[in-house]
Amino acid sequence: MTPADAAELLAHCAAFDRRTIGEADARAWARALHDVPLDDDLLDAVAEHYAHTDKWITVAQVRDMRARIRVGRIDAAHPVYDGNPDESGEQFVARRQAQITAAAEGKLPARTITQAIGAGPSPKLLALTATVVHPVDETDEPAPYVDEATRAEIRATLPGNRAALVELDVDCPNTRCRAARRHLCKSSRGKELRGTVHGQRRDAYATRHAQCPDCGAPPRHPCTTPEPHPARVRAAVADRPVPNRHHLDRLMRTPPAPRESRARHTSGGQHR
Structure with a gap:
């Protein structure tokens, strides 16, 4: 994050808490968030904070809230990397990290763990069962187990x-x-x-x-x-x-x- 990005982030915060922003503020926030880009997740983190409290947000809270947003996407996507027998260790780490990053950025859809590991029924089986399932009429009342x-x-x-x-x-x-x-x-x-x-x-x-x-x-x-x-x-x-x-x-x-x-x-x- 550059001082210009930090100034834009602080302006976004000021829209909620009316804080004053100076050059020193932008440089300090840029140094503290040097490894964090100015993206939608960062702006969403600020909005999420002020949706629940009126206290001024800090650098640590911005970083923590953004991490929570991204971890939530990773948990919902259940990224599973099968690996390649011919790849090296460095290639495995790079590809696995790229998969996790894609899940954090929302490029992988949310899915169950069964879908992630491919243990669910095949499309052919689902198509077959769809033709034999008897439709249930919701208007039909079940007969009592014991008559009156x-x-x-x-x-x-x-x-x-x-x-x-x-x-x-x-x-x-x-x-x-x-x-x-x-x-x-x-x-x-x-x-x-x-x-x-x-x-x-x-x-x-x-x-x-x-x-x-x-x-x-x-x-x-x-x-x-x-x-x-x-x-x-x-x-x-x-x-x-x-x-x-x-x-x-x-x-x-x-x-x-x-x-x-x-x-x-x-x-x-x-x-x-």
Whole structure:
């Protein structure tokens, strides 16, 4: 780079940071960038710098940013040199360096490593496969792996208590819970109740959905007593789904885990 090239580069920088340029600046930058030509990569490096920061660019940053741009092209091109058995070492180094320089300057197109080493399918094979590939219609929806009837049958046999909690259809009136519809009740410690609901929620569900066999109160009407009759509560949950019988049998066959015994000590060191 000559002082004239450095002055042009500094003028390009001044368009971004409004710096003042003198002869001494041009000579100093030319000496620091003596091995770097004034090319498009150098100007792109300055533009890339000011696209992300408003700080003045330095000589080191210009050199580093230009190198990154060129290395990125080399990595994308994956230059591979097969070599020549009859060439000398100097010829190999020169030709290999020329290939890398061409990749850095963008003269080699970006390609995968498979394409670079020639390991991809041949053009003849690609032409052959193009004639036998069956086109896929994107509008066609794939058939389900399991039909809906079988899926419903399988789902009905799966164990689980959450589906059996029909009381989740109503809000929980318990003042310490207030669980919304379709949400599990929570204990006073905030833990979800997986297999049951609060009694007030059970009564609210029975009042909403069942007719009382004792007093004849229709759904959505309270019983003649302060709380729903037990027969009304039983009628409301008569259709509750039953967990899988095999799951219950397995639970009954599994012995409970032994309780861990702990030694109790007194302050005097004697056992009770």
